[in-house]
Amino acid sequence: MTTVHTPAEEHAMDPTRRNFLHTLAATGLAAGFWPRALRAASRATVVVVGGGFAGATAAKYLRVWAPEIEVVLIEPNREWISCPLSNRVLAGSLSLRDLKRDYGRLAERHGVKLVHATVTQVDPARREVRTDQGERIAYDRLIVAPGVDFVYDDIAGLQTEPARERVPHAWKAGPQTLLLRKRIADLPPGGVVAIHIPKAPFRCPPGPYERASMIASYLTTRNPKGKVLVFDANPDIQSKKALFSHVWGTRYPGMVEYVPNADLKAVDATRGVMKFDLQGEVRADCLNVIPPQRAGGIAYQAGLVAANERWCRVGFLTYESVAARGIHVIGDSVAAAPGMPKSGHMANQQAKVCAGAVAALISGTPVNDDPIIANTCYSFVGAREVIHVASVHRYDRAQKTMLPVKGAGGVSSEVSTEEALFAVAWGFNLMNDVFS
Amino acid sequence: MTRNSGSTAWVLAALVAWGPALAQSDQHKVRQWAASCAACHGTEGRSEGGMPPIAGRKADELYTLMLAFKSGERPATVMHQHAKGYSDGELRQISEYFSRVKP
Numbered sequence: 001m002t003t004v005h006t007p008a009e010e011h012a013m014d015p016t017r018r019n020f021l022h023t024l025a026a027t028g029l030a031a032g033f034w035p036r037a038l039r040a041a042s043r044a045t046v047v048v049v050g051g052g053f054a055g056a057t058a059a060k061y062l063r064v065w066a067p068e069i070e071v072v073l074i075e076p077n078r079e080w081i082s083c084p085l086s087n088r089v090l091a092g093s094l095s096l097r098d099l100k101r102d103y104g105r106l107a108e109r110h111g112v113k114l115v116h117a118t119v120t121q122v123d124p125a126r127r128e129v130r131t132d133q134g135e136r137i138a139y140d141r142l143i144v145a146p147g148v149d150f151v152y153d154d155i156a157g158l159q160t161e162p163a164r165e166r167v168p169h170a171w172k173a174g175p176q177t178l179l180l181r182k183r184i185a186d187l188p189p190g191g192v193v194a195i196h197i198p199k200a201p202f203r204c205p206p207g208p209y210e211r212a213s214m215i216a217s218y219l220t221t222r223n224p225k226g227k228v229l230v231f232d233a234n235p236d237i238q239s240k241k242a243l244f245s246h247v248w249g250t251r252y253p254g255m256v257e258y259v260p261n262a263d264l265k266a267v268d269a270t271r272g273v274m275k276f277d278l279q280g281e282v283r284a285d286c287l288n289v290i291p292p293q294r295a296g297g298i299a300y301q302a303g304l305v306a307a308n309e310r311w312c313r314v315g316f317l318t319y320e321s322v323a324a325r326g327i328h329v330i331g332d333s334v335a336a337a338p339g340m341p342k343s344g345h346m347a348n349q350q351a352k353v354c355a356g357a358v359a360a361l362i363s364g365t366p367v368n369d370d371p372i373i374a375n376t377c378y379s380f381v382g383a384r385e386v387i388h389v390a391s392v393h394r395y396d397r398a399q400k401t402m403l404p405v406k407g408a409g410g411v412s413s414e415v416s417t418e419e420a421l422f423a424v425a426w427g428f429n430l431m432n433d434v435f436s
Numbered sequence: 437m438t439r440n441s442g443s444t445a446w447v448l449a450a451l452v453a454w455g456p457a458l459a460q461s462d463q464h465k466v467r468q469w470a471a472s473c474a475a476c477h478g479t480e481g482r483s484e485g486g487m488p489p490i491a492g493r494k495a496d497e498l499y500t501l502m503l504a505f506k507s508g509e510r511p512a513t514v515m516h517q518h519a520k521g522y523s524d525g526e527l528r529q530i531s532e533y534f535s536r537v538k539p
Contacts, residue, residue, distance in 0.1 A: 061471065065467070345475050348475050349472055349475065352468060352471040352472065352474075353468060356464055356467070356468050356471075360461075360464065365460060365461065365464075366461040366464075368461070368464050368465045368468050370465055371468055372468075372469050372472060372521065372522065372526070373472050374472050374473075374475075374518055374521065376475070376476060376514060376518075388513070388514055390514050390517045390518060391517075391521075392517075392518060392520070392521025392522070393521075394521070405520070405521040407520050408517060408518065408519075408520035408521035409517050409518075409520075409521065410517045412513065412514075413513075416513070418513060419513055419514075421486060422476075422486065422487065422513065422514070424486060425476070425483070425485060425486020425487045426475075426476050426486075426487070428484065428485065428486065429474075429475070429476055429477065429478050429483055429484060429485075429486065429487055430475050430476070432478065432479065432484050433474045433475055433478065433479045436479065436484075
């Protein structure tokens with residue numbers, strides 16, 4: 001396991017190793033010894049691209065489980081904001097500040113080397129990545145975790161930034177969440193909010209329906225004649241269907257209207273109009289278009305997405321790309337196995353399987369051939385009421401994929417306030433498992 | 437004779453090398469299974485609030501609890517749905533793993 005280091009990558013080297021090289025030079029060892037000395041001192045380096053649920057978890061667990069491996073985490077943002085629980089920010093029951101974390105503890109506690117930059121190119125032949133800061137960082141194995149990119153190509157009228165500010169997605173938590181919150185707060189009495197849900201698969205399957213519920217919860221007390229229209233490109237509610245239908249029918253009767261098979265073709269951001277294939281034109285006071293999604297851009301640049309596909313195919317024992325040796329993909333960018341949601345919880349789970357496998361591959365020990373992971377997604381449906389969906393996934397050797405265990409998993413037996421306590425604990429423990 | 441003892445020694449050496457490797461891969465397997473629980477119960481089972489911590493609890497106690505969730509004998513909101521995804525043997529190994537973690 002050797003790392004190809006060029007002078008430009010020296011910054012990524014362990015300082016102790018640099019000192020070691022200086023010492024070697026100072027003691028005037030024979031030039032012939034240099035290559036061997038270099039190699040003996042070299043540690044394997046894993047570079048992780050993207051510091052979300054998937055990438056940050058992988059970086060942390062690699063350092064915990066294989067401290068001999070050097071881990072470089074490349075992420076442009078200095079702070080991270082959780083998408084889970086961010087629908088509560090729309091209803092004003094949580095602040096965005098509560099959902100922020102920074103990368104400091106990954107560095108201080110776990111020795112992850114942080115590089116705040118954007119990876120612009122992966123060069124699998126040279127086993128290095130290049131960043132927008134002009135850095136070149138070599139890797140022995142690369143973990144790509146760029147999350148999702150939004151695809152506005154097929155929605156006319158949302159090609160510009162000003163249009164996307166008037167019609168926020170709020171599907172990556174941050175300024176967009178606050179934009180949508182303001183639009184909801186500014187709604188005129190009896191105003192209408194229209195949400196569009198793209199065709200599956202998209203990030204967080206229950207999220208849009210939770211959002212509709214949380215906006216309705218807010219309107220019930222602040223704007224009781226307001227309405228929430230949910231236009232779903234899918235033929236049906238994608239997660240916790242019976243529970244969401246029950247909530248809308250009992251908690252928010254006449255307030256939430258669900259329209260399936262609504263394929264959004266165009267948006268007039270100025271007039272607040274959505275144009276659908278079947279349903280025609282719909283005007284609303286506040287539009288929220290959750291756009292169609294695909295693997296993050298760097299996955300395309302690195303050749304990890306096959307033609308006519310949107311996600312990266314991987315082997316589920318190691319999360320190594322089927323398209324490129326030595327490159328692993330985790331999180332929302334993965335072409336999911338059956339029943340596997342694109343969720344922060346699932347990204348955290350995939351990351352640990354991947355970290356264990358990468359450590360084993362580097363040390364030449366056997367890879368765990370029987371991974372078991374689980375997913376739990378809690379959704380708020382009112383200020384203090386919650387529902388969940390859970391599943392357990394195991395590797396199936398015959399089908400070479402992860403499959404949900406039959407008879408395990410399921411949804412809440414009822415809407416409850418008890419689960420609201422668990423939902424908050426879940427969110428914060430999960431964030432701590434990633435960043436602390 | 438020399439030849440025999442030589443190959444015996446080789447087989448023994450291979451067994452000695454293979455034994456720990458196998459034990460280690462088993463440990464890594466259980467470590468991954470247990471790490472799955474961390475999403476809700478905190479890294480290494482050290483929950484930072486809300487969810488019950490599981491680090492350092494007695495293996496028998498955790499195992500009995502998991503079996504009770506699995507059979508439905510003990511009511512739960514979600515744990516019965518998770519417990520059913522694992523064999524009794526796997527629940528035993530995960531319980532033993534957390535019992536060895538410092539709380």
